[in-house]
Amino acid sequence: MLCIQTSNLTKKYGSSLAVDGIDLEIKSGQVFGFLGPNGAGKSTVIKLLTTLMPPTKGKLSVLGIDAAKSPLEIRRKIGVVLQQPSYEMTLSVENSLDKYGMMWDVDKKIRKQRTEELLTSFGLQDIRKKKNDDLSIGQRRRVQVAREFMHDMELLFLDEPTVGLDPSARRDLLDFLKKQVQKTGLTIFYTTHVLSEAEYLCDNVAIINKGKILAVDSPNELKNRFGREKTIKINLSNTSLSLNELLSDIPDCKIELEPETTITINSSNSEIVLMNILKILNQNNITINDLSAIPTNLEEIFLKVVSDSNEPDN
Amino acid sequence: MNPIIRLVYRNLTISINPGFIIWQILFPLIYIFVAGYAYTSLIENVPFGTKDLSYPAFLASGMIGFNIMNSTLISGIIIWNDRRHGMFEQIMSGPYTRSDYILSNIVTIGIIGLVSAGLITAVGYPVFFESVDFSIVTIPLLIFASVVGAILFGSIASIISTRLRSSEGFNVIINTVFLFFAFASTAFYPAQGAPQPLATAFYINPLSYLVDIVRAGIFGQITDFVIMEMIFLIVLASILFVIATKLLTKLDF
Numbered sequence A: 001m002l003c004i005q006t007s008n009l010t011k012k013y014g015s016s017l018a019v020d021g022i023d024l025e026i027k028s029g030q031v032f033g034f035l036g037p038n039g040a041g042k043s044t045v046i047k048l049l050t051t052l053m054p055p056t057k058g059k060l061s062v063l064g065i066d067a068a069k070s071p072l073e074i075r076r077k078i079g080v081v082l083q084q085p086s087y088e089m090t091l092s093v094e095n096s097l098d099k100y101g102m103m104w105d106v107d108k109k110i111r112k113q114r115t116e117e118l119l120t121s122f123g124l125q126d127i128r129k130k131k132n133d134d135l136s137i138g139q140r141r142r143v144q145v146a147r148e149f150m151h152d153m154e155l156l157f158l159d160e161p162t163v164g165l166d167p168s169a170r171r172d173l174l175d176f177l178k179k180q181v182q183k184t185g186l187t188i189f190y191t192t193h194v195l196s197e198a199e200y201l202c203d204n205v206a207i208i209n210k211g212k213i214l215a216v217d218s219p220n221e222l223k224n225r226f227g228r229e230k231t232i233k234i235n236l237s238n239t240s241l242s243l244n245e246l247l248s249d250i251p252d253c254k255i256e257l258e259p260e261t262t263i264t265i266n267s268s269n270s271e272i273v274l275m276n277i278l279k280i281l282n283q284n285n286i287t288i289n290d291l292s293a294i295p296t297n298l299e300e301i302f303l304k305v306v307s308d309s310n311e312p313d314n
Numbered sequence B: 001m002n003p004i005i006r007l008v009y010r011n012l013t014i015s016i017n018p019g020f021i022i023w024q025i026l027f028p029l030i031y032i033f034v035a036g037y038a039y040t041s042l043i044e045n046v047p048f049g050t051k052d053l054s055y056p057a058f059l060a061s062g063m064i065g066f067n068i069m070n071s072t073l074i075s076g077i078i079i080w081n082d083r084r085h086g087m088f089e090q091i092m093s094g095p096y097t098r099s100d101y102i103l104s105n106i107v108t109i110g111i112i113g114l115v116s117a118g119l120i121t122a123v124g125y126p127v128f129f130e131s132v133d134f135s136i137v138t139i140p141l142l143i144f145a146s147v148v149g150a151i152l153f154g155s156i157a158s159i160i161s162t163r164l165r166s167s168e169g170f171n172v173i174i175n176t177v178f179l180f181f182a183f184a185s186t187a188f189y190p191a192q193g194a195p196q197p198l199a200t201a202f203y204i205n206p207l208s209y210l211v212d213i214v215r216a217g218i219f220g221q222i223t224d225f226v227i228m229e230m231i232f233l234i235v236l237a238s239i240l241f242v243i244a245t246k247l248l249t250k251l252d253f
Ligand SMILES: Nc1ncnc2c1ncn2[C@@H]1O[C@H](COP(=O)(O)OP(=O)(O)OP(=O)(O)O)[C@@H](O)[C@H]1O
Pocket: A013, A016, A017, A018, A036, A037, A038, A039, A040, A041, A042, A043, A044, A045, A083, B252, B253
């Protein structure tokens, strides 16, 4: 089933275009990653999909419901953790969870049980009596994410939920999310800047820049598609010979002399380029200090796709 | 449970704490008993309609009106905190509409206003019982004052909290406005005998009207003037409520 469907989704703030005609189709039961640099339009898309604000143009339906017609019906079935913090200063951690469940009309008994489970899952047992006002930023974020699981939902929007979390809390959250998707068939719409996180968690990702979608696919497919260019770095001891002259016939390589002498190969045929370079270096008795291949990960692809889209002729 | 009731329940849970109770109940009571009797040496009797009220009785009844106004500060603070701490957006992205949110605020201040007016009436009773003239319109008038006053001042507090951005600004402005209402009114002193400009200021101030209505209910002095005041309050409250709702509806994310 299609969980989210948009066509020509557009949002303008005044005259500035934040979301520029997005077409998306997202299937249920997966974690969908939404990646993009600052100001790309990720949070704006979330605010549109959660019906917090209406689009300037275009159509969207969420869980099969038309957002223009029945926004409240959509909101009853989704959960949202927005990018900015949100909390009630005066409530304790456990009370925040319980009252949030109350606001979603969750039965008192179920609330009690879920509060206990979530306090444990999110490592909040030690601070359960503390007031939100007295929490650290990361603790507050954990409470904010945890309380969203007080109510049932079919679709959950998470806008950079791991910002401010320490590495183990981060990993715990990702594992918790994976489990929820498996257990309940929940669909998650997840934005992040941490590409390793998206790679670990997401079944599919979209890369967005300047309000436009640049690519949508599974992380593996994206790697196949964009990741054929490999980067290899060769680090040399100082040499009196002019590398520029020696390597002048070899394409796709860049020479830097400062701070250290390095040659960077960036090519879809990097292995062959490497062999040619090694041959020349060998002939001229130039010693190699270090040689490293940078593995293709989502981060490299992200940087490439985004920087390509920033080129003037795009 | 109805969404508005759920929001009201939340509003009450987050705003009722020891500090609030001291401000809302204890402070007025102390004021009635300390200032009421301390100033008796200065202000002996206050003529009110056909009656002469003792100053403590005058003050205690004024405190009810003052308290109704004060309880509406709560709605301004709730809206302000909800915006500042992201709860407004969170609620709006949940199973609620903007009108649920607005109505729940009105109901919240209505409840707080009624309860604190009731408490002050009960505790202030020994102070003004001599002049009391309860009738069948007493309770309706007190309820009218609580509800219309809650809507009127609640709308003012809500307008201030939706228009401002910095929290210093919010506190300064809301306290200044409410302090002006409190002291340039007939809540604490009678208009008679006050210098002319001040007496005029008293009657461009809705709190004076509110207090007059409360007193009319308690001391049984319903005159044509009081009825005009009631009409004025209803009109003003409706206008401000419409403005407050418009502003809240237009709030951007
Ligand atoms: N309320 C607003 N008024 C005017 N412009 C806005 C508003 N909110 C966002 N924008 C603009 O819309 C664009 C998209 O913003 P958005 O918050 O969606 O980006 P984002 O991808 O979530 O960025 P980040 O990673 O920094 O959270 C930006 O250029 C931003 O300046």
